[in-house]
Amino acid sequence: MSTAMHWVRACTVDEIPPWCGVAALFGDRQIALVRWGDGEQIHALDNRDPFSEAFVISRGIVGDHAGAPTIASPMYKQRFRLEDGVCVEDPAIALSVYPVRIEHGDVFVGI
16 A cells, blocks of 8 residues: 655744754654755754654754765764664664645645
8 A cells, every 4th residue: 555645844944044943743743844055955854863752853953074064963962864764873764754745835735
């Protein structure tokens, strides 16, 4: 049985401060929405830190590692690449990532 992806409006781009993340709740799923820079480049990934098991990824520090956009967990500081969710320090661990689209300044996440 396959389930079709549907697009859900999360917020506006302006509601996510540049270089920061915010948490969004879709049913029982928490997703971190991370704004890379001050434009409309938004990434969506699991908000649950697999190392601490806390829902804190959206509160992490946005940066880069070797040119790849990342977010560092505020708990134990592991960095996750925004593009694919892979942990820089332990590539065997990855956060789920979700597609994002922007329409007229609104952020939609594919669930």
